[in-house]
Amino acid sequence: MLDGALRRLIERPLGRMAARLARAGVRADQVTVAGLATGLLAAAAIAGGAFLAGLVLVLLSRLADGLDGAVAQRTTASDLGGYLDIVFDFVFYGAVPLGFALADPAANAVPAAVLLFAFYANGASFLAFSVMAQKRGLSDEARGPKSLYFTTGLAEAGETLAAFCLACLVPAWFPAIAYAFAALTAITCVSRVRLAVLTFRDPA
Numbered sequence: 016m017l018d019g020a021l022r023r024l025i026e027r028p029l030g031r032m033a034a035r036l037a038r039a040g041v042r043a044d045q046v047t048v049a050g051l052a053t054g055l056l057a058a059a060a061i062a063g064g065a066f067l068a069g070l071v072l073v074l075l076s077r078l079a080d081g082l083d084g085a086v087a088q089r090t091t092a093s094d095l096g097g098y099l100d101i102v103f104d105f106v107f108y109g110a111v112p113l114g115f116a117l118a119d120p121a122a123n124a125v126p127a128a129v130l131l132f133a134f135y136a137n138g139a140s141f142l143a144f145s146v147m148a149q150k151r152g153l154s155d156e157a158r159g160p161k162s163l164y165f166t167t168g169l170a171e172a173g174e175t176l177a178a179f180c181l182a183c184l185v186p187a188w189f190p191a192i193a194y195a196f197a198a199l200t201a202i203t204c205v206s207r208v209r210l211a212v213l214t215f216r217d218p219a
Contacts, residue, residue, distance in 0.1 A: 025081065029081050029082060029085050030085055032082060032085070033082055033085030033086045033088070033089055034089055036082065036086050037086055037089040037090050041086065042086070042090060043083045043084070043086040043087035043090060043091075043092070043093075043096050044083075044093075044095070044096050044099060046079050046082050046083040046086050047079070047080075047083040047096065047099050047100050047103055048099075048103075049079050050076050050077075050078075050079030050080045050082075050083065050103065050107075051076075051103040051106060051107065053072050053075045053076040053079060054072070054073070054076035054103075054106070054107035054110060054111070055106075055107075055110055056072050057069045057070075057072030057073045057075075057076055057110075057111065057114070058107075058110035058111050058113060058114035059114065060072055060114070061111065061114030061115055061117075061118055061183065062113075062114040062115075062117035062118050063118070064118055066118075066183045066184075066186050067183065067184075069111075069114065069183050070180055070183035070184065073111065073176070073179050073180065073183065074176075074180070076107060077172075077176050080100070080103075080104065080107075080172075083096070083100055084100065104172075105138060108134055108138075108175060109131060109134065111179050112127040112130050112131050112134075112193065113127065113131075115127055115182060115186070115189045115193075116128070118186070119186075119189075122189070122190060123189050123190060123193075125190075126189065126190040126193035126194055126197075127189075127193060129193060129194060129197045130193040130194075130196060130197045130200070132197070133196075133197035133198075133200035133201050133204070134200060136200075136201070136204045137170065137200045137201070137203055137204040137207075140203075140204045140207040140208055140211070141207065143211070144207055144210070144211050147211065147214075147215050148214075151215075153214075169199045169200075169202050169203045169206075170196065170199040170200040170202075170203040171203075174196070174199065175196070178192055178196045
Protein backbone atom coordinates (compact mmCIF):
# COMPACT_ATOMS: atom_id res chain seq x y z
CA MET A 16 0.00 0.00 0.00
CA LEU A 17 2.84 2.40 0.86
CA ASP A 18 5.48 1.02 -1.48
CA GLY A 19 4.64 3.17 -4.50
CA ALA A 20 4.72 6.40 -2.47
CA LEU A 21 7.90 5.37 -0.67
CA ARG A 22 9.57 4.56 -3.96
CA ARG A 23 8.82 8.04 -5.30
CA LEU A 24 10.13 9.58 -2.08
CA ILE A 25 13.46 7.75 -1.95
CA GLU A 26 14.12 7.20 -5.66
CA ARG A 27 16.41 10.20 -6.14
CA PRO A 28 18.58 9.80 -3.01
CA LEU A 29 18.88 6.07 -3.68
CA GLY A 30 19.86 6.84 -7.24
CA ARG A 31 22.65 9.15 -6.11
CA MET A 32 23.98 6.56 -3.66
CA ALA A 33 23.73 3.83 -6.28
CA ALA A 34 25.64 5.95 -8.80
CA ARG A 35 28.50 6.39 -6.33
CA LEU A 36 28.60 2.66 -5.61
CA ALA A 37 28.57 1.83 -9.31
CA ARG A 38 31.44 4.24 -9.98
CA ALA A 39 33.37 2.58 -7.15
CA GLY A 40 32.99 -0.79 -8.87
CA VAL A 41 30.48 -2.26 -6.42
CA ARG A 42 28.24 -4.86 -8.03
CA ALA A 43 24.52 -5.20 -7.40
CA ASP A 44 24.87 -8.79 -6.18
CA GLN A 45 27.40 -7.65 -3.59
CA VAL A 46 24.87 -5.16 -2.26
CA THR A 47 22.22 -7.91 -2.20
CA VAL A 48 24.46 -10.22 -0.18
CA ALA A 49 25.36 -7.38 2.19
CA GLY A 50 21.66 -6.73 2.72
CA LEU A 51 21.04 -10.37 3.63
CA ALA A 52 24.02 -10.48 5.98
CA THR A 53 22.87 -7.29 7.70
CA GLY A 54 19.33 -8.65 7.99
CA LEU A 55 20.55 -11.87 9.59
CA LEU A 56 22.68 -9.84 12.01
CA ALA A 57 19.54 -7.85 12.84
CA ALA A 58 17.67 -11.05 13.66
CA ALA A 59 20.58 -12.24 15.80
CA ALA A 60 20.69 -8.92 17.66
CA ILE A 61 16.94 -9.10 18.30
CA ALA A 62 17.24 -12.70 19.50
CA GLY A 63 19.92 -11.54 21.94
CA GLY A 64 17.74 -8.73 23.28
CA ALA A 65 19.69 -5.91 21.58
CA PHE A 66 16.57 -4.42 20.04
CA LEU A 67 17.91 -0.96 19.18
CA ALA A 68 20.91 -2.52 17.45
CA GLY A 69 18.44 -4.77 15.66
CA LEU A 70 16.47 -1.71 14.57
CA VAL A 71 19.56 -0.06 13.06
CA LEU A 72 20.52 -3.28 11.28
CA VAL A 73 16.99 -3.79 9.96
CA LEU A 74 17.06 -0.30 8.44
CA LEU A 75 20.51 -0.86 6.94
CA SER A 76 19.36 -4.17 5.48
CA ARG A 77 16.37 -2.55 3.79
CA LEU A 78 18.58 0.28 2.53
CA ALA A 79 20.72 -2.34 0.81
CA ASP A 80 17.57 -3.96 -0.56
CA GLY A 81 16.62 -0.69 -2.19
CA LEU A 82 20.12 0.00 -3.44
CA ASP A 83 20.83 -3.29 -5.19
CA GLY A 84 18.25 -2.73 -7.89
CA ALA A 85 19.39 0.85 -8.41
CA VAL A 86 23.00 -0.31 -8.73
CA ALA A 87 21.93 -3.01 -11.20
CA GLN A 88 20.24 -0.38 -13.38
CA ARG A 89 23.53 1.51 -13.55
CA THR A 90 25.71 -1.54 -14.17
CA THR A 91 24.42 -4.88 -15.41
CA ALA A 92 21.08 -6.31 -14.32
CA SER A 93 20.81 -10.10 -14.38
CA ASP A 94 18.21 -12.79 -13.80
CA LEU A 95 20.44 -14.27 -11.09
CA GLY A 96 20.53 -10.92 -9.31
CA GLY A 97 16.75 -10.67 -9.42
CA TYR A 98 16.42 -14.23 -8.16
CA LEU A 99 18.79 -13.66 -5.23
CA ASP A 100 17.03 -10.42 -4.34
CA ILE A 101 13.67 -12.18 -4.07
CA VAL A 102 15.00 -15.19 -2.13
CA PHE A 103 17.01 -13.06 0.29
CA ASP A 104 13.99 -10.83 0.93
CA PHE A 105 11.97 -13.87 2.00
CA VAL A 106 14.83 -15.04 4.23
CA PHE A 107 14.94 -11.63 5.91
CA TYR A 108 11.18 -11.52 6.45
CA GLY A 109 11.35 -14.92 8.14
CA ALA A 110 14.46 -14.19 10.20
CA VAL A 111 13.17 -11.14 12.06
CA PRO A 112 10.04 -12.79 13.57
CA LEU A 113 12.24 -15.78 14.45
CA GLY A 114 14.56 -13.38 16.29
CA PHE A 115 11.67 -12.08 18.38
CA ALA A 116 10.51 -15.64 19.10
CA LEU A 117 13.97 -16.56 20.36
CA ALA A 118 14.25 -13.38 22.42
CA ASP A 119 11.22 -14.33 24.53
CA PRO A 120 9.78 -17.74 23.58
CA ALA A 121 7.06 -17.71 26.22
CA ALA A 122 5.55 -14.45 25.02
CA ASN A 123 6.55 -14.35 21.36
CA ALA A 124 6.72 -17.88 19.95
CA VAL A 125 3.03 -18.28 19.09
CA PRO A 126 2.58 -14.73 17.70
CA ALA A 127 5.74 -15.20 15.61
CA ALA A 128 4.43 -18.53 14.30
CA VAL A 129 1.11 -16.94 13.32
CA LEU A 130 2.93 -14.11 11.55
CA LEU A 131 5.24 -16.52 9.73
CA PHE A 132 2.23 -18.58 8.61
CA ALA A 133 0.63 -15.44 7.20
CA PHE A 134 3.90 -14.51 5.47
CA TYR A 135 4.13 -18.01 3.99
CA ALA A 136 0.60 -17.94 2.58
CA ASN A 137 0.98 -14.40 1.29
CA GLY A 138 4.33 -15.20 -0.29
CA ALA A 139 2.79 -18.15 -2.10
CA SER A 140 -0.05 -15.99 -3.42
CA PHE A 141 2.43 -13.33 -4.55
CA LEU A 142 4.78 -15.69 -6.35
CA ALA A 143 1.99 -17.68 -8.01
CA PHE A 144 0.30 -14.50 -9.23
CA SER A 145 3.61 -13.18 -10.58
CA VAL A 146 4.27 -16.37 -12.53
CA MET A 147 0.81 -16.35 -14.11
CA ALA A 148 1.00 -12.60 -14.84
CA GLN A 149 4.32 -12.97 -16.62
CA LYS A 150 2.98 -15.95 -18.55
CA ARG A 151 0.19 -13.70 -19.85
CA GLY A 152 2.52 -10.80 -20.57
CA LEU A 153 1.10 -8.47 -17.91
CA SER A 154 3.37 -5.68 -16.71
CA ASP A 155 3.50 -3.15 -13.87
CA GLU A 156 5.88 -0.24 -14.35
CA ALA A 157 4.48 1.87 -11.51
CA ARG A 158 7.08 0.44 -9.14
CA GLY A 159 9.99 0.64 -11.52
CA PRO A 160 11.88 -2.28 -13.09
CA LYS A 161 11.25 -5.51 -11.17
CA SER A 162 12.14 -9.15 -11.67
CA LEU A 163 8.53 -10.15 -10.97
CA TYR A 164 5.08 -8.69 -11.49
CA PHE A 165 4.10 -6.92 -8.26
CA THR A 166 0.52 -6.65 -6.99
CA THR A 167 -0.49 -4.12 -4.36
CA GLY A 168 -1.98 -4.94 -0.97
CA LEU A 169 -2.41 -3.78 2.61
CA ALA A 170 0.79 -5.52 3.74
CA GLU A 171 3.77 -4.75 1.54
CA ALA A 172 7.45 -4.09 2.14
CA GLY A 173 6.91 -0.61 3.58
CA GLU A 174 4.29 -1.77 6.07
CA THR A 175 6.41 -4.77 7.03
CA LEU A 176 9.40 -2.54 7.71
CA ALA A 177 7.24 -0.23 9.83
CA ALA A 178 5.95 -3.20 11.86
CA PHE A 179 9.45 -4.54 12.43
CA CYS A 180 10.75 -1.12 13.47
CA LEU A 181 7.88 -0.57 15.90
CA ALA A 182 8.49 -4.00 17.44
CA CYS A 183 12.18 -3.14 17.88
CA LEU A 184 11.30 0.16 19.54
CA VAL A 185 8.69 -1.42 21.85
CA PRO A 186 9.57 -5.14 22.14
CA ALA A 187 6.79 -5.78 24.65
CA TRP A 188 4.29 -4.96 21.91
CA PHE A 189 5.56 -7.68 19.59
CA PRO A 190 2.65 -10.10 20.21
CA ALA A 191 0.04 -7.43 19.42
CA ILE A 192 2.02 -6.18 16.42
CA ALA A 193 2.48 -9.72 15.11
CA TYR A 194 -1.20 -10.62 15.38
CA ALA A 195 -2.32 -7.33 13.83
CA PHE A 196 0.15 -7.56 10.97
CA ALA A 197 -0.69 -11.21 10.40
CA ALA A 198 -4.32 -10.14 9.95
CA LEU A 199 -3.31 -7.46 7.42
CA THR A 200 -1.13 -9.98 5.62
CA ALA A 201 -3.98 -12.49 5.50
CA ILE A 202 -6.28 -9.84 4.02
CA THR A 203 -3.62 -9.10 1.41
CA CYS A 204 -3.38 -12.80 0.58
CA VAL A 205 -7.14 -13.22 0.23
CA SER A 206 -7.47 -10.08 -1.90
CA ARG A 207 -4.68 -11.30 -4.18
CA VAL A 208 -6.37 -14.69 -4.59
CA ARG A 209 -9.60 -12.87 -5.46
CA LEU A 210 -7.71 -10.75 -7.99
CA ALA A 211 -6.23 -13.92 -9.47
CA VAL A 212 -9.71 -15.41 -9.88
CA LEU A 213 -10.86 -12.29 -11.71
CA THR A 214 -7.71 -12.05 -13.83
CA PHE A 215 -6.94 -15.65 -14.74
CA ARG A 216 -10.27 -17.49 -14.83
CA ASP A 217 -10.63 -16.94 -18.57
CA PRO A 218 -8.22 -18.92 -20.79
CA ALA A 219 -5.24 -16.89 -22.00
